[in-house]
Amino acid sequence: MSRPKSEEKRNTLLSVAAQVFAKNGLSASTASITSAAGMAEGTLFVYFKGKDELINALYAEIKNDLAETMLFGHPQNGSVQEKLYHVWSNYVDWGAKNPDRLAALHKIKVWEGLKAEVREATAERFCELQSLTESAIANGAVSELPYEFILAVFSAQAETTMQFIKREPHKSDFYKENGFKMFWNGITAKG
Amino acid sequence: MSRPKSEEKRNTLLSVAAQVFAKNGLSASTASITSAAGMAEGTLFVYFKGKDELINALYAEIKNDLAETMLFGHPQNGSVQEKLYHVWSNYVDWGAKNPDRLAALHKIKVWEGLKAEVREATAERFCELQSLTESAIANGAVSELPYEFILAVFSAQAETTMQFIKREPHKSDFYKENGFKMFWNGITAKG
Amino acid sequence: MSRPKSEEKRNTLLSVAAQVFAKNGLSASTASITSAAGMAEGTLFVYFKGKDELINALYAEIKNDLAETMLFGHPQNGSVQEKLYHVWSNYVDWGAKNPDRLAALHKIKVWEGLKAEVREATAERFCELQSLTESAIANGAVSELPYEFILAVFSAQAETTMQFIKREPHKSDFYKENGFKMFWNGITAKG
Amino acid sequence: MSRPKSEEKRNTLLSVAAQVFAKNGLSASTASITSAAGMAEGTLFVYFKGKDELINALYAEIKNDLAETMLFGHPQNGSVQEKLYHVWSNYVDWGAKNPDRLAALHKIKVWEGLKAEVREATAERFCELQSLTESAIANGAVSELPYEFILAVFSAQAETTMQFIKREPHKSDFYKENGFKMFWNGITAKG
DNA sequence: AATGAATGAGCGTTCATTCAT
DNA sequence: GATGAATGAACGCTCATTCAT
Numbered sequence: 001m002s003r004p005k006s007e008e009k010r011n012t013l014l015s016v017a018a019q020v021f022a023k024n025g026l027s028a029s030t031a032s033i034t035s036a037a038g039m040a041e042g043t044l045f046v047y048f049k050g051k052d053e054l055i056n057a058l059y060a061e062i063k064n065d066l067a068e069t070m071l072f073g074h075p076q077n078g079s080v081q082e083k084l085y086h087v088w089s090n091y092v093d094w095g096a097k098n099p100d101r102l103a104a105l106h107k108i109k110v111w112e113g114l115k116a117e118v119r120e121a122t123a124e125r126f127c128e129l130q131s132l133t134e135s136a137i138a139n140g141a142v143s144e145l146p147y148e149f150i151l152a153v154f155s156a157q158a159e160t161t162m163q164f165i166k167r168e169p170h171k172s173d174f175y176k177e178n179g180f181k182m183f184w185n186g187i188t189a190k191g
Numbered sequence: 192m193s194r195p196k197s198e199e200k201r202n203t204l205l206s207v208a209a210q211v212f213a214k215n216g217l218s219a220s221t222a223s224i225t226s227a228a229g230m231a232e233g234t235l236f237v238y239f240k241g242k243d244e245l246i247n248a249l250y251a252e253i254k255n256d257l258a259e260t261m262l263f264g265h266p267q268n269g270s271v272q273e274k275l276y277h278v279w280s281n282y283v284d285w286g287a288k289n290p291d292r293l294a295a296l297h298k299i300k301v302w303e304g305l306k307a308e309v310r311e312a313t314a315e316r317f318c319e320l321q322s323l324t325e326s327a328i329a330n331g332a333v334s335e336l337p338y339e340f341i342l343a344v345f346s347a348q349a350e351t352t353m354q355f356i357k358r359e360p361h362k363s364d365f366y367k368e369n370g371f372k373m374f375w376n377g378i379t380a381k382g
Numbered sequence: 383m384s385r386p387k388s389e390e391k392r393n394t395l396l397s398v399a400a401q402v403f404a405k406n407g408l409s410a411s412t413a414s415i416t417s418a419a420g421m422a423e424g425t426l427f428v429y430f431k432g433k434d435e436l437i438n439a440l441y442a443e444i445k446n447d448l449a450e451t452m453l454f455g456h457p458q459n460g461s462v463q464e465k466l467y468h469v470w471s472n473y474v475d476w477g478a479k480n481p482d483r484l485a486a487l488h489k490i491k492v493w494e495g496l497k498a499e500v501r502e503a504t505a506e507r508f509c510e511l512q513s514l515t516e517s518a519i520a521n522g523a524v525s526e527l528p529y530e531f532i533l534a535v536f537s538a539q540a541e542t543t544m545q546f547i548k549r550e551p552h553k554s555d556f557y558k559e560n561g562f563k564m565f566w567n568g569i570t571a572k573g
Numbered sequence: 574m575s576r577p578k579s580e581e582k583r584n585t586l587l588s589v590a591a592q593v594f595a596k597n598g599l600s601a602s603t604a605s606i607t608s609a610a611g612m613a614e615g616t617l618f619v620y621f622k623g624k625d626e627l628i629n630a631l632y633a634e635i636k637n638d639l640a641e642t643m644l645f646g647h648p649q650n651g652s653v654q655e656k657l658y659h660v661w662s663n664y665v666d667w668g669a670k671n672p673d674r675l676a677a678l679h680k681i682k683v684w685e686g687l688k689a690e691v692r693e694a695t696a697e698r699f700c701e702l703q704s705l706t707e708s709a710i711a712n713g714a715v716s717e718l719p720y721e722f723i724l725a726v727f728s729a730q731a732e733t734t735m736q737f738i739k740r741e742p743h744k745s746d747f748y749k750e751n752g753f754k755m756f757w758n759g760i761t762a763k764g
Numbered sequence: 765a766a767t768g769a770a771t772g773a774g775c776g777t778t779c780a781t782t783c784a785t
Numbered sequence: 786g787a788t789g790a791a792t793g794a795a796c797g798c799t800c801a802t803t804c805a806t
Contacts, residue, residue, distance in 0.1 A: 002613075002789040003784060009790095025303045027218055029775060040792045042778080051776065107301045110294075112216045145369055149355055153373060156347040164340055178336055182344060186377030196765075220800060231384075231767040233803080242801065384768040385805060391769095407685045409600055411796060422771045424799080433797065489683045492676075494598045527751055531737055535755060538729040546722055560718055564726060568759030578786075602779060613788040615782080624780065 010047045022103035056118045059108045067125035069094045080136045095162035157183045201238045213294035247309045250299045258316035260285045271327045286353035348374045392429045404485035438500045441490045449507035451476045462518045470562045477544035539565045583620045595676035629691045632681045640698035642667045653709045668735035730756045
């Protein structure tokens with residue numbers, strides 16, 4: 001038997017690709033990725049059918065990582081607000097710790113080659129988050145709003161928060177807390 | 192000078208570029224743009240030094256258009272909330288009417304070649320919006336949040352709203368109103 | 383107006399391609415052709431959509447040239463045998479004078495990328511030759527054989543003759559005459 | 574030595590290579606051959622030093638097979654014409670039964686990488702055919718023609734015949750007989 | 765100013781071959 | 786011997802840009 005495909009090599013490629021794409025855009029050459037990964041140009045094509053597949057795989061991988069991270073250490077007890085804040089906190093912290101992955105994600109999101117199937121498949125990973133949001137709605141949030149919308153606003157607000165934390169890291173806690181407050185008030189206050 | 196450069200041609204190029212970039216990404220060829228514009232390949236370079244300059248110019252043009260549109264018909268009287276809603280409404284309507292320009296904008300925003308100067312220059316066009324936000328803060332919004340943050344959330348929330356209107360156009364009014372409510376509650380409610 | 387496409391450049395490319403393909407096979411790189419033609423790599427793609435189209439065009443061009451050459455100076459009067467010998471002679475002479483084109487032709491004939499349409503289109507150029515053959519048949523040749531078959535044998539025999547002339551140029555006339563005699567006897571003698 | 578090289582594997586490779594080359598040309602990848610043969614990519618290089626050697630070996634193998642087939646069941650008695658017809662018949666039948674090998678052969682014949690030694694070595698296998706032809710000459714064929722030329726015409730005509738049989742299989746006998754008649758008349762008739 | 769042929773650097777991908785397993 | 790991951794040179798082709806017309 002020959003050498004088996006190395007899961008590690010695949011991960012290295014994905015990880016390096018995120019960095020390179022973050023810095024130079026998705027138009028960065030595949031050669032620049034393999035070179036940064038210390039591999040031969042052809043090796044990338046052993047693990048991914050082509051550049052498109054690499055990018056789609058990278059999207060899936062980042063999204064999965066993010067989903068897992070957001071729900072990590074999720075408290076069984078506590079109010080809905082506390083639970084949501086926990087997710088929010090994980091999300092924002094992940095963004096601060098993984099600026100390259102975040103940047104790569106943003107570029108892939110507006111990329112024409114992202115396959116609908118991949119986009120949708122990753123959405124499934126966020127289902128627990130959906131039930132959380134539904135709970136929030138049932139427990140007094142602005143009930144007219146569909147939970148998908150609330151989820152999208154949650155995400156948008158979190159991303160905005162990350163931006164500002166990146167710009168002013170010393171105010172990290174301030175933005176994290178107040179950003180969430182703004183979101184929570186937005187969906188609960190009766191106006 | 193023989194023939195003067197035609198302002199119309201320049202505008203056509205920008206407008207067609209927005210459509211092409213929206214559909215095919217910024218990696219669309221300059222030839223595909225001139226061809227769609229009914230011009231010769233070389234003509235693009237008469238009006239723009241290169242592709243980078245075209246994209247930067249397009250960003251500036253769209254942002255200016257957006258700024259102008261958002262403040263159009265701005266009421267002199269009325270509450271801060273009413274004024275902000277007016278802006279919000281213009282914003283969201285613009286997005287619905289200009290999906291290509293909006294999509295192009297999103298791609299340029301995450302593009303590596305966007306010049307800092309251009310990014311900043313366009314921010315100036317939004318100064319009136321800044322004073323509006325400052326007024327809102329002075330009039331009771333969560334005072335701890337810097338107005339740039341509030342502005343960013345305003346924008347993020349508006350964009351999220353546009354997404355859902357695009358997906359469900361028949362609920363256009365619903366999303367526009369409730370999206371704004373969420374934003375307004377977020378910055379005013381005391382949590 | 384810009385520079386018009388140069389018919390001469392196109393011809394140069396075809397001509398050089400024949401030489402290069404003859405020597406190095408159809409797998410010769412497009413760069414080796416443009417370089418031998420003294421042009422930039424990209425120029426080939428101005429005149430031909432791709433390598434496949436170049437090869438198909440080369441096939442058509444050689445076949446047309448050959449058809450024209452074979453029928454050149456065709457005698458209005460004379461016996462069928464004399465007329466056919468005239469064609470035979472032109473054919474064999476062409477092969478001797480154009481070894482590269484002949485070699486290229488042979489390679490393209492067994493190439494998978496040759497389009498059926500091109501293969502058939504060039505057949506039309508040989509229609510006058512077909513009527514000649516039909517005359518020969520009507521005038522006493524082995525009548526059972528379809529003229530396409532006779533034509534094919536004519537060609538095969540001529541090509542065999544060319545091979546031997548190439549190998550032994552000093553016996554050029556000998557092969558040309560006896561090769562034809564063999565063909566003519568083959569189709570006329572009653573066995 | 575641990576395991577001996579398997580003669581069967583070598584034959585499988587040659588046989589599959591003929592099919593693949595016939596269909597996709599000599600530019601078909603070695604991987605496509607091993608894959609079609611149900612072997613690993615590297616195995617091909619255990620049996621052949623490289624792709625070139627494989628193709629040269631395939632040429633030799635097909636030529637040997639062909640030579641053997643042509644002379645199979647060769648009648649000891651009978652006229653020269655009958656003997657030659659026997660060979661002709663075997664040749665044409667082989668072509669009809671082995672279209673892939675025939676097609677592969679044609680491609681290799683015009684290939685630049687075919688080694689002169691291999692080309693010549695296989696010629697030796699046809700020596701009995703040569704004496705046959707010499708007999709024919711001695712017995713009344715057009716004596717001026719060298720037997721190599723007659724042999725070449727024999728082959729060319731047989732191949733032309735195969736083409737037409739492939740196109741019109743129901744006229745198989747017709748072409749086989751009349752094709753030979755044409756050849757025989759060609760070399761015997763006094764014109 | 766407008767045109768589009770010409771350019772050549774650069775890219776994604778293929779593939780014969782090697783070699784660790 | 787058999788395997789297939791790893792390699793990196795080579796290729797066809799694209800495309801922003803130039804410039805002769």
